[in-house]
Amino acid sequence: MTSSTISDLLSKQNTLQEVQVKGWVRTFRANRFIALNDGSTLNNIQCVVDFENTDEAILKRITTGAAVSIKGTLTESQGKGQNVEIQVTSLEILGDSDPESYPIQPKKHSFEFLRENAHLRTRTNTFSAVMRLRSSLSFAIHKYFNENGFYYMHTPIITGSDAEGAGEMFHVTNLNLKNPPLTETGEIDYKEDFFGKETNLTVSGQLEAEAYAMSLGKVYTFGPTFRAENSNTSRHLAEFWMIEPEVAFMDLAGNMDLAEDFMKSVLSYILKHNREDLEFLEKRLLDEEKTKPQAERSDMSLIEKINFVVENNFKRVSYTEAIDILKDCKPNKKKKFKYIINEWGADLQSEHERFLVEKHFKCPVILFDYPADIKAFYMRLNEDGKTVRAMDILFPGIGEMVGGSQREERLDVLKEKMKALNIDEEELWWYLDLRKYGTAVHSGFGLGFERLVMFATGMGNIRDVIPFPRTPQNADF
Incomplete structure (x- = not known):
């Protein structure tokens, strides 16, 4: 007999059929009622054991966390909260669980505790819902780009360049760290290393994606990136995933159009396909909000936030206009902002971005034409000589999303910008070549995938939306 998923069984209308299901025991009550879950849905299916005709040794092995295979008859449920249940005819223990040491007991656990047990935390409703949503968002991203003529490319994980110019990169080396080869000046001789030069884990696939866009037209990357930033905040990871499309012959306006359409598409997908998980996480978030002071509570529920993005046109506002709005707003004048906006050129913080979205415009916002001094070298310089053709998309509750x-x-402008920032032309000779041989207007954007998953699930810590978080002093599992 072929096993069914619990998700399929709970949706069946026809009862009195023989079924088989495999999963993990959530609870076992009164030597009779097994709540079984297999990860396909939030909901457990109740399996009713005929304890009088079941071996007592088997009954003792049905404990929380045990893996079991059950055959039985799908019947209309006599209890509340479910339409169907299984009257068990045979039960096999596939894997025992020690009830004394099993960490995921049927009670409320802190997220900190569950991070310490990240290998088992998806056996809780919260984390199974988060990871199903993560999977659906991944699929929706690939689906969108595939349907819109993009080619998926795998950019290098090991790189010799620093795309962001931040310098916070993990070194990759095959040298003997206890006795590395040295140059005549006493520095490490990377010519003796595996790649013959100093290399790192990538912080972005953008530069390589640009190269492919300038021959294939429309490409995107979706892969792991790394940053050695010694930060323990709720928004930082050392290993995270980035989505980065690059398109030839597309200007900033086209880039805004693409990013808006993309975000609405992937969020619409989960509204349609993950409603049950979203409603569960929304309720969890509402319960959490009740414990916060009134001033810190969100004005919108989780699903309202997602609909806020899907249903509203994104307002396009220049950085200069945004600064004027922020300088004159009440929170700034009354010094309610943590970071007061005094002058043009300020680097906007999350509190400023959220004010623009949630209070002033009341819709998602795309800010554009930022000061060149606070943006990366590869962004196109405007005719005013002081701003670049950059854009950031701002969402409610989180601030910058894209x-x-x-x-x-x-070529000449790019060389000047690199020189001003002390970026070695020899290191990026191939990037400069793109401006020598058939250069053209092109654009792209980056989206931190975990930030998107945080927005879509309402989780407050980025460590809770990636299977095994990598953070300072933590590389467990």
């Missing part, structure tokens, strides 16, 4: 730009396609 960052992108029209890329600098002029």
